[in-house]
Amino acid sequence: MPKAYASVRSTAAHSPSGCGAVKRLATALVACVLLLVAAHPARAEIELVFGTYAADKPSATVRKYRPFLTFLENQMEILLEEDVTIGLKISKDYETSIDDLATGRVDFARFGPASYVHATDRNPGISIIAMESKKGSKRFRGVIAVHKDSGIERVEDLAGLSFAFGDELSTIGRYLSQSYLLDAGITADQLHGYEYLGRHDLVGEAVGAGKFSAGALKESTFKELVAKGVPIRALASFDNVTKPWLARAGLDERVLEAMKSVMLSSQNEEMMKRVAKNGFLAGSDEDYDFVRRAMIRSQGF
Numbered sequence: 001m002p003k004a005y006a007s008v009r010s011t012a013a014h015s016p017s018g019c020g021a022v023k024r025l026a027t028a029l030v031a032c033v034l035l036l037v038a039a040h041p042a043r044a045e046i047e048l049v050f051g052t053y054a055a056d057k058p059s060a061t062v063r064k065y066r067p068f069l070t071f072l073e074n075q076m077e078i079l080l081e082e083d084v085t086i087g088l089k090i091s092k093d094y095e096t097s098i099d100d101l102a103t104g105r106v107d108f109a110r111f112g113p114a115s116y117v118h119a120t121d122r123n124p125g126i127s128i129i130a131m132e133s134k135k136g137s138k139r140f141r142g143v144i145a146v147h148k149d150s151g152i153e154r155v156e157d158l159a160g161l162s163f164a165f166g167d168e169l170s171t172i173g174r175y176l177s178q179s180y181l182l183d184a185g186i187t188a189d190q191l192h193g194y195e196y197l198g199r200h201d202l203v204g205e206a207v208g209a210g211k212f213s214a215g216a217l218k219e220s221t222f223k224e225l226v227a228k229g230v231p232i233r234a235l236a237s238f239d240n241v242t243k244p245w246l247a248r249a250g251l252d253e254r255v256l257e258a259m260k261s262v263m264l265s266s267q268n269e270e271m272m273k274r275v276a277k278n279g280f281l282a283g284s285d286e287d288y289d290f291v292r293r294a295m296i297r298s299q300g301f
Contacts (some may be wrong), residue, residue: 028292045083045254046076051090051106053097058090067276075262076271080254094169099127101126101248107222108259113291114171116244120285125249129256130263132276138287139217141237142172144180145207150230155184155236163194163204163216172240173200177216177296178301179233180238188301201225208232241287245280 050069052061069086074171076084089106091097098115100106102122108129109142112117120126134140142179152161166173174196181187192213197203200217201224207215218240223287225232245263247256262268263280272279 013037017171035094042098045085046080047085047087047257048107049089049105050101051097051109052088053091053094061090062088064276065087068271071259071268071271072259072262075268076255076258079261080257095166098122098169101246104248104250107250107251107255108245110245111244112169112171112243113241113288114169114175114295116246116288117292117295118169119246127248127249127251127256129245129259130280131287132282133278133298134242135278136281138242138281138283139239140242142176142216142240143222143234144177144214144216144236144238145204145222145232145236146214147207147210148233148234150213152235155181158184158186158214160192161213162192162211164206164212165194165196165199166203166216167198168196170200172189172218173203173216174292175295175298176238178238178298180236182297204230204232217252231291239290240282241291243276244283244288264286 040047053066069088073084075085089100091100091174093113094115097109097111098119099122101109101111102119110181116126116128131138143218144155152158164179166178170176173237195212197206197215200221202224203212203215203217204222208211208225214235222232222234260282264282269279
């Protein structure tokens, strides 16, 4: 018991006014506690969840994103003057990841362009935080590859032959490549057959092994496979747009702006490159209009 309080209790036992003294002391102690709380208020905590799909083993996905998410937490705490915690949710496939963002089960996510279009169709309130940069540009290339020794010289020559696509929701692996084939007069009915193989590397390896006459994959994977000795060559190439990082509908505007500030700051460029090879650029919904057009066009494939 505090000495002052014990002294007052002792006085109260022998004095009619002692009870009042105890009450006055208790009131003073409460006031001191309130002043201390006001001087050192508890920091509010912002809890966020980042979502992505399992393009690799879950352990590899964690290793890829966790350092960046920890950095983002720390920088947002400085900007917002609140504690920030970011969890990680790894979905099993494209569709689940899209559903997680559209329904708000995750607060922000990294998608491919076609997945972004599907997500905004589900929930128009989804917004772009930033777009990944490719050497300062928002565009990069997709490739239609054939076997190195193939006699195929033009896309039109693929009529009557087989084709390997990537994932059914892939921008390059499906929508843009099918739109490109349609522009060359090649429809699904004019192919001998086609399959969706999922990953870009599986497409390139299947073409190199002679299982398909041609296939669509991103240029960076094409170059990696060629460097490893997979016998493929580029028949044609086409534009794609870089991946967007997205915020769920209804995310606190202060939180959204803090994310943008961290990801687009030139001071944070080196850390940003650990998760996006060339950093980030500001983006808008209009950057993905040509992907939308290709997705609509591919419905006629």
